[in-house]
Amino acid sequence: MILSRYERIIAKRYLLPGKGEGERFIFLVSMISLAAVALGVAALIIVMSVMNGFRAELFEKTAGLNGHAILQGYDGRLEGWQGIADNARKVPGVTSALPLIEQPLMASSNGRVEGVLVRGMRVSDMRANPVLNGGVKSGSLANLTPGCNCVAIGTRLATQLGTYPGGEISLISPEGRSTPVGTVPRIVSYTVAATFEVGVYDYDNAFVIMPMEDAQTLLMLGDAVGMVEVKVDEPDKIQDQMGPLTQLVQGRGAAVDWRSMNAAIFEALEVERVAMFVVLSLIILVAVFNILSSLIMLVRAKTRDIAILRTMGASRKGMMKVFVTVGTTIGTLGILGGLLLGAIFLFFRQPIVDAIQWLTGQNLWDPSVRFLSELPSKTDPVEVTVIVVTAFVLSFLSTLYPAWKAASTDPVQVLRYE
Known part of the structure; x- marks a missing residue:
């Protein structure tokens, strides 16, 4: 919209506060409208970025440890996994297929007992995993070798058990020796070689990582594993690979993708994301009504000026x-x-959360409730563009009625008694 010189001068004059009390009040309402639009846009961007960051961070952590799909054997045993893994890698779109052993057990140390999730991995896979390697807090994964009788544990689990690298941890397995009085659980002691933190509370509070050969010995699996972890190049299109992968374990196990493994969490996040966008958009709508009201007041205050301008051409x-x-x-x-x-x-989000927690004395970001240890953020340029365009369009639409009222001012009626 191109303005002539006099139109620019008048628009600038109406944007700035005048000398009269009424004009100052209109200017104040306009500034409140501006602040409301700013708060609405900021709230939408912040909330959508945090929701996107939460989803992306959670997906990255869970997929980094659990893959995009798993081929799991019935009763926790998958025989002939080598052939299954080789055939899985041949499926178009599959980038890796790795053997895993995962079993819930009990762990004890320093007189404390906690439920844990023991995971057996090949040493090469363990050291190539960016989530594990990037999260080592103490010790070293290089110390984990087959037959070393050592493990790596999550930082929160280490705190719960009161043990750290160099300390001892005992794993209690129900699969033990048969005796005349029943099965005696196996209790095997291991040295803690490293602690890690992946940023997901449930993992940091329960995971015990060990070489796959040691896990097979502990759980008496022989050469079998519990599952084959599969990763693909396009996780959102995992359904394209699920058909061939399911056939690989037909009759011996089941294939489950990341959507099914974490369906409740990701569906809840998506519903909350849409709901928050709709609710917070109302802030912008309220701000737009403020713009509308301030323009209506401005038109009424400037009716005489508009009439004079109309008579001047x-x-x-x-x-x-x-x-x-x-x-x-x-x-x-x-x-x-x-x-x-x-x-x-968003740049200072974690210090702001920490400051609010310090001022209120409340834990606003409890990892046991919110899964992640820190407030995440991932800004989507497309969403920001949608928010900006929506706010601009609503602001533009709010100007049409006051502008039409100003344009329809009849100078004869206004100046008749002047």
Whole structure:
């Protein structure tokens, strides 16, 4: 929308506060409208970024440890896994197929007992896993070798058991020796070689990692494993690989993809994400109504000025452009302010959360409830564009009625008694 010189001057004049009390009040309402738009845009960007970050972080951590699909044997035993893994790698789109052993057991140390999830992995796979390697907090995964009688445990589990690298941990397996009085559980002691933190509470609080050969010995699996972990190049299209993968274990086990393994969490996140977008969009809508009300007051306050301008040759179209420009300028400045505010909050999000926790004395981000240890964030440029365009369109639409009222002002009626 191109403005002439006089239209720009008038629009600028109406944007700035006048000398009268009424004009100052209108300016105040306009600034409140601008702040409301900024807060609405910032709130949408912050919430959507945090929700996207939560989903991405959770997916990265879970997929990094559990893969995008698992081929699990019945009764926790998968015989002939080598052939299954080789055939799985031949399926189009599959990038890796790795053997795993996973079994819930009990662990004890220093007189404390905790439920744990023992995971057996090949040493080469363990050291190539970026989630594990990037999360080592103490000790070293290089110490984990077959027959070393050592394990790596999550940091929170280490805290619960009071043991750290160099300490001892005993794993209690119900698969033990048969005696005349029943089966005696096996209790095997291991040295803690390293502690790790992947950022997901359930993993850090329960995982015990050991070489696959040691896990096979502990659980008396022989050469069998519990499952084959499969990763693909396009996780969102995992259904394309599920058919061939299911056939590989037909009659011996089942194939489950990441959607089924974490269905409740990811579906809840998606529903909450949509709900939050709709609810927070109402903030922008309220701000737009503020712009509408401030423009209506401005038109009423400037009725005499509009009539004089009309008698001096100003067109109806020119008057509409002036008030549309005023309203959209307020909305645009609010959008820019919201973008800046949102960027600042997301950049300093964790210090802000820590500061609020310190001031209130409340734990706002309990990892046991929220799964992740820190507030995540991932800003989607497409979503930010949608938010900006939505706010701008609503701001523009809010200017049309006041602009039309200004353009339809009849100078004869207004100036009749002047």
